[in-house]
Amino acid sequence: MNVVVMGQGYVGLPLAMAAVEAGHHVVGFDPDEERCQQLSSGISYVEDVSDKTLRAALKSIRYQPTSDESRLAGFEVAVIAVPTPLKDRQPDLSAVRVAAETLARYVRRGVTVILESTTHPGTTRQIVLPLLEVRSRLRAGVGFHLGFSPERIDPGNEQWTFTNTPKIVSGLTEECRDRVREFYSGITQNVILADSLEEAELAKVFENTYRQVNIALVNEFSRVAHTLGVDVWRTLDLAESKPFGFTKFTPGPGVGGHCLPVDPVFLSHHVRTKYGEPFRLVELAQDINEAQPSYVVARLQNALSTRHGKDLEDARVLALGLAYKPGVGDSRHSPAVEVVTQLLRKGAHVDAVDPHVDGTVHGLITPLPYQDYDAVVLLTAHQEFDLAAIASGARYVLDTRGVMPQAPHIERL
C-alpha cells in the first residue's frame, strides 16, 4: 500500500518505520528540510528509531523522507502526526490545518486519511473533515474514508512500544473505521475499536489528564509532607503496599514533554471557550505543576542558606538532567530547564549536564567534579548518572526524583 505520514517527529517516524517493516511504501513528509536531509542520510533524531532501522528502511527503497509536496500524490492511506502545541497558553491547531490542506490536494476516491495528533474532541469532524472535503470535492465517508487514532507512544519505553501498545481506532462511518482498523492491524498487535471519533479523541486527552492531575496531587502532597517533616517517598512506598485501589505517582520538579503540560489544556480550554464550563481540576493541576520548579529553587535556596550560609548568587550549582524524563533527549517544556533558568535568573552559577540533550555537556557521564559545587540538584534520573559517585563526591544534593541513597547531605523533595 502507498502510505503517507505527515510529520516525521517522535510519533511520525516510528509509525513510518513500522509501516515500512509491514511492507508498505511510505512517504515521510515533513516541511522541515533539515530533518528530511538528516533522515535521508540515515541519521535518526528520535531515540526509539535507531540509525540501523532507518538505514534498513532507506535501503529497502520503501521509505522516502521528503519536503516535496508533489510526492504525496498517489497515496492510499495518509496519517497526520503533526505537532499540537500551545501558543500563548492556548491550543494551536495550525499544523493540523496546514497538513490537512496540503493532503487535501492529493485526496482521491477511496483513500483513507487518519488523524493521530492529540487534540480536543471534535477536531477530526469539525476541522479536518471540511478542509479535506472542500479541496478534494469528495464527501468524507462516501468518496474517501476518515478516522482518528490517537498515538500513545512513550519515548524511551522499551517494554511498551508502538507495536505492542493497544491502538484505539475510530472512523467517521463504520466503513471508515474498518479501513483504519485494517491499516493498524497490519502494523500493531492489538487494535481497540471506539464507537465514534469523539470518543477516541477524548480517551487520549483523558489518559494524559489522569497523569497530569495525579502528578499534581503528589507534588502538592510532597510539599505537605515536607512541612510536616515526614519523608514523602517512604510514605508513598507504604501507601503502595495496599494491593488495591492505589496507583503510585511520584513527585518531581514538574511535568514536561510534548504531552502532559499541553494535552489537558486542549480539553479544559475547549470546554471553557465552547461551552462556558471550567474543568477546575485540570486548571488547578496545571497551576500546581507549573509552580513546582519554583518550589525546587526555593528548597535549594533554603538549603544553601541554612546549611552553608550561602546566598544563591554566590553559589555554584551542578544541575543533573535537562530532559523531561529519563532516557530521552526531549527537553520541550522540561521542568528541569525551568529550574536551571530560574537559578540563572537568581544569579547562581549553574553547570548543566545531560547525556541525552545536545547543547549541554552531551555524552559526558563521569567523572564530574561534584566537590567543586556548593550543591548538586538531580533533575532527571538518567541511568547514566552514577548515584554512588554523586553521593560520595557532592557536598550537598537535592534529589528531586527520590533515587539517591539516604545520607545527611542528601535531601529528597
Ligand SMILES: NC(=O)c1ccc[n+]([C@@H]2O[C@H](COP(=O)([O-])OP(=O)(O)OC[C@H]3O[C@@H](n4cnc5c(N)ncnc54)[C@H](O)[C@@H]3O)[C@@H](O)[C@H]2O)c1
Ligand atoms: N511525543 C510524544 O511522546 C507523543 C505521544 C503521543 C502523542 N503525541 C502527539 O503526536 C503529535 C505529534 O507529536 P510529536 O512529538 O511527533 O511532534 P514532533 O515535533 O516531534 O514532530 C512533528 C513533526 O511534524 C512536522 N510538521 C509540522 N507541520 C507540518 C505539516 N503541516 N505537515 C507535515 N509535517 C509537519 C514538524 O516539522 C515535526 O518534524 C502531537 O499532537 C503530540 O501531542 C506525541
